[in-house]
Amino acid sequence: LLSLVGCGSTDIDPQEENLSFTYNGTKITLGAEAASIIDALGEPRSYTEEPSCAFDGMDKTYYYGSFYLSTYPTDGKYYVYSIWFADDSVATNDGIRIGSNKAQVEAIYGAGCFNGTNTYTKTHGNSKLTILMEDGMVSSIQYELIID
Numbered sequence: 001l002l003s004l005v006g007c008g009s010t011d012i013d014p015q016e017e018n019l020s021f022t023y024n025g026t027k028i029t030l031g032a033e034a035a036s037i038i039d040a041l042g043e044p045r046s047y048t049e050e051p052s053c054a055f056d057g058m059d060k061t062y063y064y065g066s067f068y069l070s071t072y073p074t075d076g077k078y079y080v081y082s083i084w085f086a087d088d089s090v091a092t093n094d095g096i097r098i099g100s101n102k103a104q105v106e107a108i109y110g111a112g113c114f115n116g117t118n119t120y121t122k123t124h125g126n127s128k129l130t131i132l133m134e135d136g137m138v139s140s141i142q143y144e145l146i147i148d
């Protein structure tokens with residue numbers, strides 16, 4: 001997905017909690033230690049790992065059928081880096097899902113937060129939410145940690 005600066009906080013505040021997504025009662029916060037989250041989510045449908053471009057170790061990606069969760073290594077632990085939705089069976093904590101229309105997104109996040117006509121980006125803490133639109137409908141949703 002595109003990395004864009006949009007509405008929300010433009011100054012990153014390390015004391016502010018990052019964005020999160022809740023799945024079956026498990027809160028997944030960007031930048032949080034991943035071990036207990038992955039345990040709570042249960043067995044993924046698939047799992048991949050590859051050498052990290054930015055960190056020493058392996059980046060790991062877990063696929064849970066409705067979304068992907070990627071992690072990065074630091075100091076012998078893994079942390080949540082990104083979450084991206086695979087289908088319309090999951091929604092943001094605000095109720096937006098793939099297939100939601102632009103009016104629904106604007107009602108929650110505001111009309112002024114669109115870049116042109118197809119991209120919405122919200123930053124909060126050290127994280128961002130990016131929503132892409134195609135033909136007036138949400139086509140992609142991704143949460144991502146902002147790492148310097």
